[in-house]
Structure formats: C-alpha cells, structure tokens
Amino acid sequence: MRAYAAVFGARFRALLQYRAAAAAGLGTQVFWGLIRVMIFGAFYATAPQAAPMSFPQVVTYVWLGQGMIRLLIWRSDPAVEGMIRTGTVAYELVRPVDLYWLWFSRSAANLTAPTLLRAVPMYALAGLVLGMEPPASPAAGAAWAASVAVAVLLATSMCTLASISLLWTISGEGVSRLLPAAVWCLSGMVIPLPFFPDWAQPVLRALPFRGMMDLPFRIYIGHLGAGDWAGALGHQAAWAAGLVLLGRWALCRGQRRLVVQGG
C-alpha cells in the first residue's frame, strides 16, 4: 500500500508544478462557461417552463463542469504509452508491485492534480462573480464531496483500462480518440443530462459516464433529493468496481500475450 501511495504522491507533486498552465487554462474555461451560460439564458428566455431545472441551477452546473474538466481527459497514461512504444514496459513487469495498482495510482495522480489546480480557482472565481451558487444544503455539500471522490475513482479505473488497452493497440490512438467523444457527451459536460430527451434518459442512467459529472453536480445543486443520494453513490461505486475488475482481467490476459518491443 505504501508503495502505491508513494507512486501517487510523486506523480501528484510533479504535476502540481504546472500552475502557470492551469492559470492559462482558467481563462479559457471562464470563456467557455460564459458562452454556455448565455446560450442557456437565451433558451430559458424562450420557454422557461420547458426546463428540467431552474436557471441558477443550470448556471451552477455549468461552472461545476468547467472546474472539473480535467477529470474528463480520459486517455491512457502518456508515460505508459511511451514505455510500450520503447519497450521499457519490461521494467514495469519486474517491479515487486501489482502492475494494475501501480498504473492505477499513477492515473489517479494524473487526474487529481490537474483537476485540483483547475477546480479550486475556478470555483472561487465562479462563486464570487460568475453566479455559481453554494450547495443546496450543507448535507448536499457533504454528499457532493463524497460523490466527487467516487467520481475520481471511476475516472481512474477508466483511464487505467485505457492504458491497459495499449497492450493490444500499441499506438494508443484508437481508444484514446474514441473514448473522449462518448465521455464528453454522456457525462453531462456538453449539456446537463436532464436536458436530453426523455426517451434517452434510461440509457444515460444505466451508463457509467454520468457518475463523472452529472451525479455529483445534481447532488450539489439539489436536483437530486437526499433520498436519491445512496442510489447515486452506489451507481458510481458499482461501476468503478466493475471497471477495476475488468481492468485486472484484461491486464492478466494482456500480460500473457505481451511482446516487448525491442529498443
């Protein structure tokens, strides 16, 4: 366990150095958020009664999403990509740790450090001047925090799976290009999921992607009542566990047929 924590910590600290990049990204995020808010404003001005949530709720949802954007960069670990291409992945295989959790810890750091660097200033700014509201209630705030934690695990398990897929595809282009398209849309990043047509809702509800954004956000804005929290967290946790199991199984298969590229 300590070994994994050390891997996580080292990577996490290294990534926290990229503060200037995060600051530059913040301006972009604010701009995107503003466009979204204005577009929703125009739609709400047209037919407010048709909306599944109130306008302040949408605004808050949009800013929550802009802060969490780095959690959605669902791709394989670039370090693993490099190792597989150059053949140094052989060193990974002889380390006295479990390969899955090693990659998992590194992916977790890859996701949390940039997210933290973006989310904290974004939420401070949005809360002060851009119309983002505080959580619907203190309890909702606590449930949101718990839900975000599980969302991180869910995202990490998916990233790790993407890294493992490299054992088959080598270049990593395929999965890491196609996956974000699905994640982006189905997580609620583009528009909050309740805005999709009613017939699409059962599908969206079943998929794991809403656990990344939509569930924590709807808990925060009070769109999901206290009675639904357990179910929401359970959905996230179940998918995270499922993806970990899938990843471990795939890694086991992949290792058996792995051909180390000579360098």
Add this chain to the structure above:
Amino acid sequence: MRDAARLYVRYISASMRSQMQYRASFVFQTIGQFLICGIDFVAIWALFARFGGLKGWSLPEVALFYGMVHTAFAVTDAASRGFDHFPHMVKHGEFDRMLLRPRSTAFQLAAYTLELRRVGRFGQGFAVLVYALCAVEVEITAAKLALILFAMAGSFCMFYGLLVLQATAAFWTTESLELMNTVTYGGTETGSYPLSIYHDWFRKFFTFVVPLACVNYYPALAVLDRAEPGGFVATFGWYSPAVGLAFLLVSLRVWKLGVRHYRSTGS
C-alpha cells in the same frame, strides 16, 4: 506565384504521404473527430427538442450558422498546423533554419502540413450545413450559395489570421498563448448560434475586435432573408465577408513585425 503554388503542392503531398503511413490510426482519428464534433450539434438538437425554439430561431436556421462556421474552421485548422507548431520551433531553434530558405516564413509555415484527419471535423460541419440548406424555409438561390461560399472563405481567412496572431505572440513569449483558443475554438462555438442571442458586450467583441459577425452572422442573416433589428442594413451581409480577408492581411503584417523582432533562443 505559380512557382509558389507548385512548391506548396509538393510540400503538402509529402506531408500527406507521411500521414497515410499510419492508416488505421488515421481512420480512428478521423472517426473520433467526426464524433466529437458531432456531439456539439447533438447538444443543440437536444436543447431545441427540449425548449422548442430559441428566441425566434429554428433549428435549421441555427444549423446554417453552425455548419458555415464549423466547415470553414475545419479547413483553417487543417491548413494552419505550421503556425500551431511554431512556438515549439522557436523554443528549439528550428525557426532559424526557415530564415535561411529562399521563401517567406509565412509561406513555409503555411506549407508545413495539411492535417488530413481534420476531414472528420469538416465532414461533420458539412453534413450540418447540407441539412440546414435542405431544411430552412427560405429559398436557397444560386446567389445565396455563392454568398455562403464567400462567407466561408471569409471565415477561413479570419480564423487563419487569428492563428497567425497566436503564433506571432510566440516571438515575444516563446510559449503558445492558450488564451487565443477562446477566439478560435471559442469563436466557432460562439458562431454556432446567431450572435443576437448573446449579451451586448460579447456581440460587440465578436463584431469589432474579432470580426466573426462579418464572416458568419451577417452573411447568414442575408441568406435567411432576415435583418438585424437596429443593426446594419440588410445588404451588409453580402459584402461583409471581405473583412475576413482584410483581417488576414493585417495579421500577416503583424507577423512580419514579429519576424523582424525575432531572436533565436540559441538552443
């Protein structure tokens, strides 16, 4: 001029051959682009399905704005990768080599590569554009089709100008100016809807600072036989895309200033 065109074709065909070496990767990337970009329109469609309309605009009308701006930007994006890569060249001292060659630096960067996988982005925008042309209620005459092409050429020039300016900044910063993405990628997002739905300050910014309105909003209004209440005369859209070309020419002047300012990083 003809010589430059021939050289451009040679540069580009070399770049294409190298890109086609990784065929499976190319296919995946193109499909990925198509899907990622398609999502934006799915979102617009979903919002229209939910709200029924947008301040008097219909879905096909918004699709016209969307299709025009996305198609044009896809071409710019594919053809301007050299400028995108430029900060990296400055940092590594590669730009020095370009200065030694007997062609202008802007030409060499423009001919650097033509990124084929942007076909996905282009195809998506084009599909939406075709949908818009089939579904809008006004009659689409040949003159209007010509105007749409003119507007897209204007958009191409304007976006290219913005990317040239973004690259020019690297002469001073040696870093890519990420904030410029707000007017390029952000500009396409903004132009996907009629500008009239936005706040006043925002609309003014995208009219007078970044002339997106001239290359997208006003020509589209002309195609849709609409006039902006209290805005320019209705015929303005028929010639406003020329502003995009002017913008590009000014940007290239600024680029020349940058080249004169250039000092090698020496690495």
